[in-house]
Amino acid sequence: xxxxxxxxxxTLLDQEVHTSLVDLLKSRGYTDEKLRICLQARCCCEYCDExxxxxxxxxxxxxxxxxxxGGPFDHENIALSCQKCNSIKRDKIPPQYCGNRKxxxxxxxxxxIRLLKSWLTDARKEYHLEEEFxxxxxxxxxxxxxxxxxYRSAAQA
Ligand SMILES: [Zn+2]
Numbered sequence: 812x813x814x815x816x817x818x819x820x821x822t823l824l825d826q827e828v829h830t831s832l833v834d835l836l837k838s839r840g841y842t843d844e845k846l847r848i849c850l851q852a853r854c855c856c857e858y859c860d861e862x863x864x865x866x867x868x869x870x871x872x873x874x875x876x877x878x879x880x881g882g883p884f885d886h887e888n889i890a891l892s893c894q895k896c897n898s899i900k901r902d903k904i905p906p907q908y909c910g911n912r913k914x915x916x917x918x919x920x921x922x923x924i925r926l927l928k929s930w931l932t933d934a935r936k937e938y939h940l941e942e943e944f945x946x947x948x949x950x951x952x953x954x955x956x957x958x959x960x961x962y963r964s965a966a967q968a
Contacts, residue, residue, distance in 0.1 A: 847886045848875070856893035857924055858900070858931045869893060876900060878923050879916045887920055896931055899938055905930040 832854075836846055854864050856873070863873045872894040875884070880902035882888040892900070905926045908915035915923065 844885055844889075845875075848889050848891055851886060852891035855891070856896055857890040858892055858896040858928050859935065861893045863891070863893060877902070878920070878927070879904065879912070882916070890924065890927075895935065895938070899931055899934045900927065 833846060833850075836849060841849070855862050858876075861869065863869050874892050874894060874897040876890045876892040876897050877884070878888050878890050904912060904915045908926075915926075918926070
């Protein structure tokens with residue numbers, strides 16, 4: 812149900828940059844549907860608003876998330892997501908709809924995004940703490956081999 816390139820939503824970018832971006836993405840094989848998703852998201856993660864063009868890494872690690880897992884790949888059901896948000900969301904829906912996937916599916920796209928955004932904002936806080944903790948632990952372990960095991964056995968004693 813492609814509506815053609817001329818009807819794509821415009822980004823906040825000025826017209827010249829917008830046109831160059833569209834040309835660039837097209838030259839990289841983006842279909843009209845993928846272009847539409849990128850542009851309607853203004854090239855930001857739809858769950859945390861990270862601007863995905865701010866680094867090569869964030870753009871290349873961005874992902875297509877199925878808002879309703881198992882649903883169609885179209886601009887109604889696909890959200891542009893950063894790798895971190897999608898690694899938390901995966902194939903889940905907000906916990907309050909876990910027993911009622913049908914009700915979640917029937918919401919409008921903006922409502923689904925709003926609910927997912929709020930759930931993921933909370934989940935990310937825990938996730939980042941966990942991630943940071945593990946990074947420090949790994950760093951400490953490489954600088955002081957054996958201390959992780961030593962502290963853990965001391966904690967258990
Ligand atoms: Zn994100």
